[in-house]
Amino acid sequence: MTLVLIVIICIVIMMLIGVPVGFSFGLGGFCILILTGIDPRFAIPAAFRAIESYTLLALPLFILAGGLITESDISKRLLDFTMSIVGRIKGGLGVVCVVTCTIFGAISGCASGAIAAIGSVLIPEMERQGYPRGYATGLVATSSMIALLIPPSIPMIAFAMTAQISILSAFLSTLIPGLLMMTSYSTINIILSRKMRNLTVAPKRSGKESFLEIGRSTKKGFFALFMPVLVLGGIYGGIFTPTEAAAISAIYAVFVGFVIYRKMTVRKMGTAVKESMITSGAIMFLLFFILMVSRIMVFQQVPQHLSEALFALTSNRWLQLMMLNVILLLMGMLVDDVSGNILSAAILLPVAVSIGIDPVHFAAISVTNLALGNVTPPCAPMLYLAGMIGGNLPLAEFVKPAAYFMIFGALPVICLVTYVPGFALFLVNLLLD
Amino acid sequence: MSLDTIKRCFNRLDKFLDTGFTTLIIIGGALIPVTVLIQVLLRYVFKQPLFGLEELSRLVAIWVYFFGAILSTRMDNHVQGDVVEQFFSNPRAKLAIKSVVWCLCLLTCCLFLYHSGVYSLWLFKTGERTTGLWWPRITSVGSMFFGAIFMTLYSLVNLVKYLNRAFSVDDKDRRT
């Protein structure tokens, strides 16, 4: 146990100096194997079998779908659609950002896709209408969390796969939290934009005019708006499994890109496929080694020791939950969401189950907490990405507005998810029983 | 002269590998959703799924993953934190850290190469097969060993590259 702890600290140090996450866990894992004398043949086949599974195919396929959506003009049409509805109220553009992230979340499983697709269009546009650039960047960065909570969700697939729970129920558990976060972000945005002096609002249109405008953008965006229906309707309507839904959404994006919106070219498609598959390869590689390490930790009974330690500290269920919460938030500061969720499913889930938490509920806890981790420094890939998209902005300029949304928008939702089981499990119980 | 020749040869090899892996990854990446879609169509249109088609999807996918991991190593864009690096403004210190990083990566790759090799060899000898299409399992497990070989190679290249740059920065500093 002490040895494992030392190696974990080494893994963290390696990650901090910039050793890629996969390699850090790999080296750490091999060190534990060598030092404890456990046969490596215990760990490697297990990790390989896990990344080879059919269910996990959903992960590269949703990444691919995300890449193809970006190239097929779908996100632009979604943006135009929400713009036509709420674009003309004061602070409306901020709401457009939040709502588009939500709709985008229903077709894409990763936060980076939302930032790249929406941020690159909206950040300059928001600045033109008088929002500080830092504010726009912080808003896009934190809104990407919503795209992770609305199914499909790649970190959720990683969690469900490691925990061996149904992806379908796990997906449902963060849907309401995602929608609530959309509401809280929109509210905060409207409150904050009241204080912005230079905000220009597009001239008001008559009821009829704006009605026509909405109609036009709905028509133009029909095939984009149909995508969430296809993906989520297909999964929950019992037409296909999450893995199949992922493949279908990728092919649908190609179809729409080539035939309907005609923005796709063979070259663009090839690039999107190549880049998505390289990303998938990098994720699978780190998955492989994290799974290897978590397999060793399970063998060394780390989860049991952890839960014993937790019970020794306190027997109060609320305090135990709070401690799990803090561990997850700390973990989120150090690792990215996918790695964090695999570790959480392998190490923390047994602890959570021992204090009586439903595995699907814990999936929701883990994914929401670690989604926040994506934008909390030092390891905050989505925050840095938004900074890059926003024009290489220094961190100091957008970390404060981002913090507003994290503390007043995300944290309350996270608390609700953690401490009120019925909140996360409501839809699961309603739709799947 | 010999060093230059080696460099030129290596560049040619690198170009060849890059083109090869990129082509394969695009074909594979396109094949995965298509095979999955065919399975759905077979289920609904022909009322009888093709048994073992998902084994094909998985086989293609596992090779694509490792091609992706190789290319990520080549381009040095694995998922990473690099927090400490942001605290150093000195380019030499940055390159020195990068060299240490790739030294550790190379070590990991060597261990991975060895252990995946041992496992692949054992699996090859036992002749284990898949339950549906009865393919030798080595056709999928082999991807891991294959990936390990080229990741080791590119880790070594990255290490040499950063070390080389670290030293050349050093020279410039002394001159100025």
Add this chain to the structure above:
Amino acid sequence: GGDKYDWKISQGIAEDHPAAERCKQFAALVKEKSGGNIKLTYYPSGALGDWMEQIESNRMGTLEIGLNAGSTSYDPRSNLMFMPYMFSSWEETRAAIGSTGWLTPVFNEIYSSIGLHVLGIFLNAWDGMAFTKRVDGVVVPPVEKGIKMRVPPIRIFEVYIPTLGFISTPIAFSETFSALQTGIVDARSACPAVEAFVMRDALKSWVLTKDAFEYWFLTINKDLWDSLSKEDQALLTAAADKVMADQAVAAEKDEQDFMKKLDAAGVEVYEVTDQEWKKAAKVVREKAWPVIQEELIGSLLMEKVKKHSTPID
């Protein structure tokens, strides 16, 4: 024997599965009979991976003794463990196992080529079929309805399930429950009473079809086995016989318990009659057995199967 050993024993399903208790019983019995010379440490399920990983570890020798479902990925003949419509009664399944049963040497021969020695065959349960509320009435195979039926991704199921009139749909185990809930499939095969109970929320009825029996295997690494003295080998075999015989009795009772629990949970339970079983058996033996013989188990094994199987005429 005087040699001292310290081995690991494990099973890869779940801690509340009877396999866990049988492992512990076997460990205790071996320790007692060997006067403490053979020490078996039980590792809870999960610690050493799932059953597939455990079989692999068992073959490599990193896990000395394992109690797991069989794997068909080494030898096509191992599909025999799911041979459909071979037996219809518990008596027949019991007579086939143990060191005197006819199945034990057959599986030992198959397993020896992959580096395992079968100490004993574990009677797990009869397979049944579970149906959701989208399927009307009680379904007794063979049917003509074209019900979408989840099958494990194993060749033999693909061969015989369609001969019973179902559309066989391979779905990963982790997605089976949700596939039943949402309607991707309307039923699942290879479903013992206990698994139907686990998935009861998605089910309307469960039929004890006895289309196949689930045999599991208590196996020891073969190199290790060959290195043991005759006395130690005899001791382990005797202990396995005792534990597997106990299980063979308990399994029937467990099944009845779970059928009662299913009933109490509101899932309609139906057990096929002798006549119904024979009708389905006739179809499968005519249409599927020749394919199974040709593709999977070969004529030599088929001879044995035919010799021991329940007569239907």
